[in-house]
Amino acid sequence: MAKSSDESADAAGRPTMKDVASRAGVGLSTVSRVVAGKGGVSRAKSKAVERAIAELGYSRNDFAHTLRTGSTRTIGVVVTRISDPFYSELVFTIEQRAQEHDVLVLVASGGDDPIEGERVLRRMLSRRLDGLIVVAHEEVDVSFLAAEKAAGTKIVFVDRPPQGLPADLIVVDNERGAADAVAHLVQAGHRSIACLAHISGRYTSERRQAGFRQGIRDAGLPVRPELIVAVDDDVDACVEALSELASLDDPPTALFTTNSRTTKAVLKALRLLDAHPALVGFDDFDLAELMSPPVTTVAQDPWAIGEAAADLLFDRIAGLAGPDRRIVLGTRMVERGSGETPPVAVTGL
Numbered sequence: 637m638a639k640s641s642d643e644s645a646d647a648a649g650r651p652t653m654k655d656v657a658s659r660a661g662v663g664l665s666t667v668s669r670v671v672a673g674k675g676g677v678s679r680a681k682s683k684a685v686e687r688a689i690a691e692l693g694y695s696r697n698d699f700a701h702t703l704r705t706g707s708t709r710t711i712g713v714v715v716t717r718i719s720d721p722f723y724s725e726l727v728f729t730i731e732q733r734a735q736e737h738d739v740l741v742l743v744a745s746g747g748d749d750p751i752e753g754e755r756v757l758r759r760m761l762s763r764r765l766d767g768l769i770v771v772a773h774e775e776v777d778v779s780f781l782a783a784e785k786a787a788g789t790k791i792v793f794v795d796r797p798p799q800g801l802p803a804d805l806i807v808v809d810n811e812r813g814a815a816d817a818v819a820h821l822v823q824a825g826h827r828s829i830a831c832l833a834h835i836s837g838r839y840t841s842e843r844r845q846a847g848f849r850q851g852i853r854d855a856g857l858p859v860r861p862e863l864i865v866a867v868d869d870d871v872d873a874c875v876e877a878l879s880e881l882a883s884l885d886d887p888p889t890a891l892f893t894t895n896s897r898t899t900k901a902v903l904k905a906l907r908l909l910d911a912h913p914a915l916v917g918f919d920d921f922d923l924a925e926l927m928s929p930p931v932t933t934v935a936q937d938p939w940a941i942g943e944a945a946a947d948l949l950f951d952r953i954a955g956l957a958g959p960d961r962r963i964v965l966g967t968r969m970v971e972r973g974s975g976e977t978p979p980v981a982v983t984g985l
Contacts, residue, residue, distance in 0.1 A: 651692040659688035710740045711767040711949065712760045716753065716837075718745035721922060722896070722938050723771065726794065729942025730769060737950055739766070748836050750775035757781075761789075767949045771795045774838050790952035794945050796839035804952070805962045806945045810840055810918075811847035813934040813967035814892065817916040818851025820932070820969060821890040825979045826914060827857060830881050830888035834898045835868040844894040844918055863888055869897035874905035882911075889979040890914035896921040896933075903927065914977035920970055930972035940965055 657667045662681050669677050670685040677685075688694070713730055715723040727743055734741045744760055746753030753773035758780070760768065767790035772778050779800030785791055792804040821829050831848045834841050849859050862884065867873045881888055891913050893899040899917030906912065917924075920935035944963055 651694040653694075655692055656685060656688045656694050659692060660684040709738065710742060710763070710765055711769065712742045712744070712763065712765045713769045714744050714746060714753075714757055714760055715771040716746055716748060716773060718743065720897075722919060722936075725938040726771075726942045726945075729939045730946045733943060733946035733950070739950075746773055748773075765789060766953050767791065769794060769945050769949055770798070772798045774799065790949055792945050792949045792952070794941060796837070802960050804948055804960050806941055806948070806965070807962070808936040808941065808965045808967055810843035811850060813918060813936065814844040814847025814894070815851035815854060816967070816969055817892050817918065817934050817975075818848055818855065820916055820971070820975050821892065821914055822851075822855040822857075824890070824914060824976050826888075826890035827979070828860075828863070828886050828888045829857075829890045829892060830863040830865065831892045831894065832865055832867050832874065832877060832898055832902055833894045835866050837895065841866075841894055848892055848894075867898060867901065869901040871901045871904045871908075874898075874901045875908055878902075878905055878909060878911065888913065890916075890975075890977070893917040895919050899931065899933075903931070912977065914975055914979070916975040918967075924970075925972055927974070929974045929977070932972045932975035933970045934967050935970050936967050937965070 653664055653667045653671070657664050660667065660681070662685060666677055666681055667685050669675075670682050671689075711730075711734060713727055715727065717723055718727065723745075727741075731741045731743075742760065742763060742765070744756045746756040750773045754776045757770065757772070757776070757778070761781075761784055768784075769792050770778075771794050774796060777800040778798045781791060781798075781801050781803075785801070785803070791801075792806065794806045796807065797805055818829060829852065831845060833845050845864060848864070852859050863881070865877045865881070867877050891902065893902050893915070894917075896917065896919035899915075899919070899921065902915070902917075906915075916932045916934065918934045918936075920933040921931075924931040924933055944965065948961065948963070
């Protein structure tokens with residue numbers, strides 16, 4: 637019966653492990669260990685195998701490897717917006733970790749449409765994967781992943797908890813970060829602070845609004861519902877919201893924005909209105925330090941999040957057992973000047 641492994645002759649004429657072993661003057665098991673990155677091979681034999689591989693142009697037959705081990709050496713990553721700098725860096729970090737494990741990464745973006753988000757996730761499952769890292773759309777019930785998880789596919793969720801499936805999760809402390817932003821503005825002398833919140837990404841928005849309210853209470857100030865406004869990243873909505881805030885009897889002298897897209901929209905609106913309140917935004921972003929004044933932000937670290945997600949996934953693939961884990965990472969305040977602006981009401985817009 638014909639063999640289906642790297643040790644057998646390749647019908648396409650490509651060099652095999654047997655050819656490499658013959659050229660290097662070693663056994664097949666030695667070549668296998670070197671190719672798999674395992675130890676137990678002398679330096680001289682490893683060099684001989686590596687030299688033979690280079691001379692012959694050998695590459696491992698991954699299909700045969702899959703048949704033997706059940707591993708595809710491939711993981712999937714699904715995010716909402718790959719164009720978002722936060723998710724771009726997250727994916728890049730996961731790819732870096734995967735390279736260290738000699739694993740291929742398939743990346744897909746589901747966008748803000750829940751139907752498309754579920755479709756992309758289901759299509760990703762049609763590939764044979766060793767594991768999956770997911771930023772799931774909040775309106776998608778991912779309970780259909782339970783069968784995949786039970787079959788052995790390792791799954792780690794990032795940024796927000798999944799709906800309908802207990803699983804490993806990596807998140808940041810959104811509440812603490814938002815409360816720190818308020819404390820920073822209060823320390824600068826502000827007592828009337830507005831929160832302009834994003835809409836898409838309900839979990840993070842709600843958690844950061846909760847942290848904003850807690851920060852207000854911690855400062856001994858009243859929580860004023862009229863100072864919490866949902867605007868997302870729509871500049872016109874931001875102009876309208878800021879104008880309404882300016883018309884209040886006690887208008888805000890400072891603003892807290894709940895993600896980078898909203899921060900950018902608010903900055904554009906403030907320029908249109910020629911207004912200059914103090915501002916702290918959740919999420920750092922490119923060019924923040926080049927604004928006038930440079931924008932103070934609450935930074936979460938997509939690199940650290942990506943590393944934590946990838947490390948947990950590869951630990952699970954390697955056999956780590958135990959209950960689902962929830963890892964919460966901290967944030968840090970990046971002080972640049974916009975949050976230290978003295979209290980000046982945004983009236984007269």
